[in-house]
Amino acid sequence: MIVTYSRNVFIPLTRVCRNKCYYCGFRKDDGLVMEADEVEALLRAAKNSTEALFTFGEGADEFSHVREWLKERGFRDLTDFVVFLNRLAVRHGLLPHTNAGVISREEMRRLKDWNASMGLMLEQAVELECHAESPGKKPEERIRVIREAGRLEIPFTTGILVGIGESREDRLYSLEVIADLADNYGHIQEVIVQNFSPKKGTRMESWPQPSIEDMIDAVRYARRVLPDDVAVQIPPNLVEDITPFVDAGANDIGGISEVTPDYINPEHPWPTLEKIERSLNGKHLLRERLPIHPRFVVEGWYSEALAPLIEAYSDEEGYRC
C-alpha cells in the first residue's frame, strides 16, 4: 500500500467562532484575527511545504468587533481577507487548502479559484449533545456545504470525528452519507477518520477517547463503502501507531508540518517522517502528495490562477500519479 501525506504550514487565522463545540480547545471567547504580516511570516517560514492550510472558527465575521477589524484594513468580509491571504500563499509558492466551517455558496465560489482543495468535517451525520450550542454543526448544514462544493467541482476533504457521543450505527451511517456524496459528485478526495482527543478546560476534558478497535472498525467501514479512489486519512499525531490503521485500509496521513504545530491538537506533535517510515517497516510506502489529489489534476479541476503552481509541482518527480 502507498500512504500519502502533504507538507503543509498550518495557519490558525482566527479562533473567533460562532459555535461552541464541547470538545474544542481551539476556539477562544476573546481574540481577533491574525494580521496579514503574521500570516506572511508563516508562509515565508514554510520553505519545504506545498500546502498552506487555513483553518479558523466559523462565522467569525458575524461578530461586530471582527467586522470592524476587517473594515479598518479595507476588507469587505472575512472571505475577502481569506482570498487575499490565499493569493499571498500562492505568491509564496504554496497551494491553499481552506477549512472555513459552514459558509455560503457565494463564499465558496469566491474561494474556489484560490484554493487547490477545501475541506469541512461532517463530524457526524446525527445530532449530538456536544453540538447543542453549535448551529454550524447541524448535519443538514454540513451536508449542504459538502454538496455545494461538489456542484462547484472543488476537490474536497471531509471526515468524521469519532468518540463524541455517537453510537457505532451513527458512525457507519455517517460514513454512508459521505460515500453517497462521493458517489454523486465525485469531488471527495479524502475522508478523515479522526479520533476525539480531550482538551483541558473544555466540557469534554474527562470524556473517554474512542478505543483503537472502534477506530479500526470505522476505517475498515470507510474503506468498504467509499469509492476506491477516495483516500481514507488517519491523523498520525493522534494515534500511537498508524500501521494497524493502514492494514485496515487507511492510505493517507494528511498534512504534516515542519514549521507549525497542529493548532487544533497542539499537545500532539507530528511524528517525524522517519518515525512513520520505520513503523511502516517496508510493508507500506510513504509518498508525498499535493493538497489536490492527482486525479483532479488530470481532470483539470483547478483554476487558471493555480495552474502554474499545480502544473509545476505535478511535473516534479515524486508527485506523479
Ligand SMILES: O=c1nc2n(C[C@H](O)[C@H](O)[C@H](O)CO)c3cc(O)ccc3cc-2c(=O)[nH]1
Ligand atoms: O493538521 C491538521 N490538519 C487537518 N486538516 C488538514 C489536512 O491534514 C490536510 O490539509 C489535507 O489533507 C489536505 O492536504 C483538516 C482538513 C480539513 O479539510 C478538515 C479537517 C482537518 C483537520 C486537521 C487537523 O485536525 N489537523
Ligand SMILES: C[C@H]1O[C@@H](n2cnc3c(N)ncnc32)[C@H](O)[C@@H]1O
Ligand atoms: C477541524 C476539525 O478538527 C476536529 N477537532 C476539533 N476538536 C477536536 C478534538 N478535541 N479532538 C480531535 N479533533 C478535533 C473537528 O473534527 C474539526 O472539524
Ligand code: SF4
Ligand atoms: S470545532 Fe470548529 S466550529 Fe467547533 S468550536 Fe471549534 S472552531 Fe468552532
